[in-house]
Structure formats: C-alpha cells, structure tokens
Amino acid sequence: VNVAPSSNPESVVSRLGEELDWCVPKGKVVVTGGGGYFGFRLGKQLASEGFSVIFLDLNKPPCDIPNGAIFYQSDILDYSSLYKVCEGVDCMFHTAAYGMSGPEQLRKKQVESVNIGGTNNVINCKERSIPRLVYTSTINVVFAGKPIVDGDEASVPYVPLNAHIDHYSRTKAIAEQMVLAANGCPLKGGLLRTCVLRPCGIYGSEERRHLHRMNVERRLFSFRFGDPQAQMNWVHVDNLVLAHKLAAEALSPKKSCVASGQAYFINDGVSVNLFEWLTPLLLQFEKLGCRQPLINLPVSLVYSAILVEYLHVVLRPVITVPLLFTRSEVRNIAVSHTFKIDKARRDLGYCPKPYTLKDSVEQYLQSRPPRSSSPIFSLSWTSGLPRHLILLLLM
Template sequence: MSESGGSLCQVKQLPCHSVPLCRLQAGGHHMHNLPHLTHPPWANHPAPAVVSSPAVAVRHRVNGATAASCSGPDCTASRLEEEVALARGTSKGKVVVTGGGGYFGFRLGRELARQGLSVILLDMNKPPCDVPDGAIFYQSDIRDYPSLYKVCEGVDCIFHTASYGMSGPEQLRKEQVESVNVGGTNNVINCKERSIPRLVYTSTINVVFAGKPIEDGDEDSVAYVPPDVHIDHYSRTKAIAEQMVLSANGCSLKGELLQTCVLRPCGIYGPEERRHLHRVNVERRLFSFRFGDPQARMNWVHVDNLVLAHTLAAEALTLKRSCAASGQVYFINDGVSVNLFEWLTPLFEKLGYSRPLINLPVSLVYSAILVEYLHVALRPVVTVPLLFTRSEQVRNIAVSHTFKIDKAHRELGYCPKPYSLADSVEQYLKSQKPCSTSPFFNLSWTSQHLILL
C-alpha cells in the first residue's frame, strides 16, 4: 500500500462463525493470545494528515486501450463496473490485488492478467508501469471500507499484499502502521459480505523470527513471536493480521465457506526491484563492514517465484483442489539458504569493490539504533539521518534464520525456479545515476535491504 492515507478505518469485524479472533489452535500452529485492541488509536480517528483527497481515481487498460482517469465516487464506481464487465468478456474470473501499485503487487497482478483473469489493482500509489491488458487500477485506501466494498463486487479472490511501516521513517508511525496492517486487513476480511470465496494473505517470516537463530524452520516447528517480544510494530501488526486471516477461514458465505491461507515470504529481489538493492549502495561505501555471525545464513525469494506461490495458493483454495490450502500457512523462498555477503558478491564485483572483510562487534552496530530515536525527537529542529531505520535489521543480518518450503511444495505444488542476484544486478546498475563517493563515515548504516514483507 502507498504511504498515503485514506478515509476512516472500519474496524468492526462482521459476524463469523469461526475460530475466535487472535486465538487459534489448528493445523499444528503454535498460537499466542494476542492482546485485543479494545481501544485502538485508529478506531475513532481519521487517517493521518498525509491523506490525499478522499476521491478515488481509476486507470485501466483493456484490450490495448488506456482510458482517461476519472475521479469522484459516483463516476468512479460506475466506470469501474463498466470496465470490469468489459475486461471479463473472456476472463477466467475476477480478482483484487491490494497493494497493486507496489513492486510485488503489480507483478502479481500482471501475471494474473496474463493468465486471463480480470484484475483490479488497488493502491494509494499508481503502478510503476502501464496497467496491463485485462487489468484496472483503482486508486483508494484499504482503510476506506465503503470504497473497498464497491471494488469487491463479483470478485472470486482477494490477494491482500498491502502493508505499511516496513521501512524508513514510516515504521515509527505506529498508529498508521496499525490502522493499515490491522484495520485494513479487517476491512478485507469484512468483504466476505460480498461472498468472496478466497483470500490469500501476504505475511512475513518476521511473525515467527525475533532474533533467535532458526535453522530449517517449518510451519509446525516454529511458534509465533509473543506480542511483547516483537522489536518493531510492523512485525507485531503483521502477526495480528495473519491470525485474523486464519481465524476468518471457514466463515459462512452465501452457499459456501470462505477459504483463506497465508504466505510468509522472506526478502524479495528481482528485476526492477528498488527497495533492497537501492539501499545497499556499495558505490557510496555504505556496506563496508560485516557484523554478527560471519557464517549466518538466510533465505531470499525472487519476485517471480513469489508470484508463482500466490497463484498456486489461490488455486489450492478451490474445490477443484479440495481446498488443500484452507486455513494453512506456508514459508516461501527460493529453496536455498545463502550467506548475505557471499550472496551480494555479484553486486560488489560489478561495482569494482571487494567484499567487506572487517567484522564489527554487534554491540557497536546496535548503538547506531539510538539514532532512530534522535531522528524522531529532533526532527522538528534538525534532521538526523537514520543509520538503521529498523532496529531489527541488525538481528536479520547477524543471526541465521532459514526456513523449509517442503509444505508449499507438497500442498501447493510450489517448485521455485533457480535464480541468483546476478540475474538482477546488471539491470539494476543500468538504471542508477552516477553518484559521488560519500565520506568514510557513511559506512554500512543503510543496509536496509533486509526489510521483509
């Protein structure tokens, strides 16, 4: 989801005869009782001041023609319905992708459209490229329930990829992080009133990882991180949202049941990716040192493999597949574990630099996290650059955490294609503008490429 806000949050969950919210014991999952948000700060207040106009806009591309933008509630709803009907002329179904203007959401929507589905890309931010044939872009906020409800008419499946607060200064805006990740997910679930039979939720490995080493973890062996143990509010709210989605599984619809599942990807890479590679920025010597366990290993997932996993998950929620994925969670990665610094070697080599060899004590690196709080406290007076914009990034780099994908392979038929970072480096470097070398003390403090979904 974009980092702009929208309308008031709809936080009341509609009746569902299923497992109670935030308390689930199913499928071998180890669940914690998450605190009920009895008086969430986002429940009775408008979205933050960064909100744009409540009017939404539609951009679409059907059969090769791109229509003009349209704004205003009445015009938008009418135009959307007409264009979706047109796009569905020969389509295999209709889906919504929340966060459809983002890197992953757009790639997912593009693939779904290629498969013949009628796709609605919903986001506050416009997509980075032209909307593909068979898809429509709907500019809105998932916290605006009436707008979301209109979009979901006749939808067969929702892919909920939208989130907020993953990195940068926005991670410190806790109310907004919660309003999007929890309140927005609640709205998506409430769209069951449209009798949408399937919901695929994009979560993160951080719901089970909080700094302790995990080797070849699987869905049954690793427990949720207790709410008070999470270092960052983003991971905490993603865990709450994940359990909300799982709790909604089995809700009664008109003539059928709601089928939900959750995918837990690790860090994403791939062509045109900007969030991770851009922040490594070796040219500015921002990644000059190593720290933590020099043998630490982790997983990554190529964007196309993650897209594949989502399409397979949606299919596995159908009666044709006996709803095999119903109420299940799956770790998703490329199927291999790598050492971060070795994995980044192609990037270092292409830029003419050697891999970082000097190890810093983790304690020294953690001291940099204090700048996060200075950044917030002094922002009205002076700008203090963030060293780590997420304190848990130190944990992600310094500690091994790997996960098996056997369950996804067995139940979804997920067989990731082999990719490497080298496949994406060349294209990334061509897209970058030359930049001057920064002072030595920039060091490696912008190693934000480990930000997870």
C-alpha cells in the same frame, strides 16, 4: 479460433481447447498493494493468464496497466471504496502493508492502521461473498532474533506479541492471525477460505526499492557487521508470484480447499550465506569504484541503533536524525534463520525455479542513470532488501 492443420487430430483438439480456455475469462481478482513491486508483478501475471485484475493502491504502479486490468486509486482504510471495488470478485490477494524497514518502522500509528485496520477491512469484504483470500505475511511473525534452522510451520511458533521489537513484525503477526481466524466464515452460498504465505527477502528484475533507489557518491566510512557464517533464505519475485497463484488455486473446491486455514513459508528452496549470496553485488559495484568494507564491527556495537531510533522519534518534530538502520534490521543480518518449504511443495505443488542475484544486479546496472558528481553523500531507502545489506557492502 484459427487452428493450423495437423496430421494428429488429438493435437488439434488439444490446441483448440487451450485457445478456447484463453478466450474465456478466468475470474475477477483484487490485488491490494497493486502499486508496489510485488503486487504489480502478481497482478500483471494474472492478467496475462486471462484474469480480470483490479490493482488497488494509493500509489500508481511503476509501469503501464496491462490489458485485462484496471487501477483503482484508493486507501485500503476506506472501507466503502474497498467494498465498491470488490463487486463480483472471486479472490483477493492482500499484499498491502506499511513499515517494512527504515523510518517507516517507527511510525507506530501508521503501521498499525494499515497492517491491522487495512486487513480488517479486507476481511470484512466477506460481505461481498468473496470466497478466497490469500494474505502476504512475513517470516518475521515467527522470527525475533533467536536462531532458527530449517524451521517449519508446525515446529516454529509465533513470537509473543510483546517480544517483537518493531511495529511491522508485531502488526503483521496480528493481521496474519486475523486472516486465519476468518477462515470458514459463512458467506452467501458458501464459506470464506483463507491462507497465509510467509516470504523472506524478495529480489528480482526491475526491483526499485533497494538497488535502483541507492545513490552513493562518496563513502564517508566503511564497515560491515554480522555473523559471516549466518544462513538465510531469499525468494525471487517470480517464485513468490507462482506461490500466490498456487495458493489461490489450493483454496478452491477443485483442489479440495487443501490450503484452507493454512500458513506456508515461501522461498527459493535453498539456504545461503549472506556474504556468498551477495557476491555478484560486491563484484559489480567494485567495478564502479566501490571497495569492499575492511572493518568488522561487533553486533553489540551496531545494535546501539536503539539510541538512534529513540533520537529519530523524539527529535523528528525539530530535526531529522538520519536512521541508517533499525534494531530489527541489525537482528535480521546477525542471526541465522532458515525455513523449509516442504509443506508448500506438498499442499500447493510449489516448485521454485532456480534464480540468481547476478541477473538482477546486471539488469540494475544497465538501467542505472549516470553518476552525478555534485552531492557528497546521498542515500534514499524504502522497504525491500533490508537497507543494512547494502550499507555493509557499500558505505
């Protein structure tokens, strides 16, 4: 290690310690869902800090694997492969999930197998004596359409399982409770420590699940819906990465395992009005010739999406019925639901940095391919920012 001369011996010792610390491996971690946007960002950051990282996913990450990391292409439902990968692992970050939005929400069997069966496999990796498990959950385990204002972990209960209207939320609630119930399981030489993080909508640079995948060539109709005064939370991907790092640390003896068996709401620390927060998106797409919608539809009318859901499922073997939005997506925009992060601040030392949507939108526009004039209307979606948020602005 080379240390530049300094007149302050203490400064030299401090820098030497920092460089030596960087040279020493910090441990081995597995990130399930490492091929996804958030999972990859989390693993990439951990690798940059000196951890040995294994990205586990069926799909390859969108970017090159960083130094200090490897990608293992495998199904989380394949326990033998998962067990093999987890040799010598110090912490597991379980971010893999299925059915967050769109047609995926209606594929009950797949949603249950990945979200419940996959989580069960992750928990069973305690056979590898992995001491820490951080699970990425969702606010939907406690939100089912009734207003929540500044909810916290102690005052907001789980939604009854039979009250969920989508398989994703129900299975995530089951999986979350499985993870928390596993806390304290005996391992060889210790105990399994688990905790749960409940993020809201995620945004950030290089997000490829909503803005990047949207291709609107010609608007066939224009409308919006929902309470124009509704409040909600968002979380920047880098803040969510920070929360996961802190949670893993808070499961260690060094931090007195303070997060052991705990759940935490995670967001940017501010509640925002949806339409005001999305202003940068509106303004930028106006420059592309997309006018703001002028028609406001009652939520009750839009909620008739239940019929479209039914037709999509019943007719799927014969014909694909376009599914613009699901009932749960309508609910998420129509009702205020905000959560405090005081517990995460106190236990984890979580202090989110200030970010804005404007930066993410500008980065997207810079990387957006030229518009084609051939299709009349083309729109593809996956999970990420709820599709209806874009639909209400751009259709």
